[in-house]
Amino acid sequence: MTALLKLSGRIDAFTRWTGKRLAWLILVAVIISAANAIVRKAFDTSSNSWLELQWVLFSIVFLLCSSWTLLDNEHIRIDIVNAMLPKPARNIIDVIGHLFFLIPLTVVMLVTGVPFFLRSFQINEQSGNAGGLPQWPAKSLVMIGFALLLVQAISEVIKRVAIMRGMIPDPHESQISALEAEVEHLVEAIEKK
Numbered sequence: 001m002t003a004l005l006k007l008s009g010r011i012d013a014f015t016r017w018t019g020k021r022l023a024w025l026i027l028v029a030v031i032i033s034a035a036n037a038i039v040r041k042a043f044d045t046s047s048n049s050w051l052e053l054q055w056v057l058f059s060i061v062f063l064l065c066s067s068w069t070l071l072d073n074e075h076i077r078i079d080i081v082n083a084m085l086p087k088p089a090r091n092i093i094d095v096i097g098h099l100f101f102l103i104p105l106t107v108v109m110l111v112t113g114v115p116f117f118l119r120s121f122q123i124n125e126q127s128g129n130a131g132g133l134p135q136w137p138a139k140s141l142v143m144i145g146f147a148l149l150l151v152q153a154i155s156e157v158i159k160r161v162a163i164m165r166g167m168i169p170d171p172h173e174s175q176i177s178a179l180e181a182e183v184e185h186l187v188e189a190i191e192k193k
Contacts, residue, residue, distance in 0.1 A: 001167060004158045011155040012071055015148070019068025022061055029057035048129040056138050063145025067152035073172040091164050098157045106150035113143040 033054050040046045069075050082090055119125075120136040127133050162168045 001162060001165070005162055005168065008155040008158040008162075011151055015067045015071045015152050015155075018148070019065045019071075022064050023068075025057045025061050029054050029061075032057070048127065048132045052127060052129070052133045056133065056141075059138060059141050063141045064148060066145060067148040070149065070152050070156060087170075088164070091160055094160050095157060095164070098153050098160070102153045103150060103157075106146045106153060109146040110143060110150065113139075113146060117143050 032050060036046065036050045036054070066075075082093070085093070117136065117139045120139045125135040125139075127135060159168065159171070163170045
């Protein structure tokens, strides 16, 4: 288990490093979007490639940073129900959810995503819009994003099993949910008045 925990640590470090760098592409997308809007209004001209670049940048962040979201325990779940359960039950639900739902989903997406990308790459698929971008780089994001998510899901299973065995502390034990943080913020705002 020690070797698996070392592997998990390396996966986590790579996921965090990648996510922090790719998240900056949101700013790039916003700048491109604003510049495109200004050019369109001021000069009555536009470019399909700049419009398509915006959604490609968003896709990069959405797909390639999903593993970082999982690492930081910010993925979508039913927090109200989850918070009412005892910690051992939550750990079991996490392991079952990862093993029987998340990992199979990522495998299915890889099995279908690789041919999806390869067909597009082989024919050098281009945008249907005049002056648009090639489509195969964007289609590769499905394959890459789900590969990163699969690797991170494996890391999460390793850590959750180690937590259940008492080998490591739960890194999310002291983490408050977004709902709890919002309630605390509201209470602080009320108390200041």
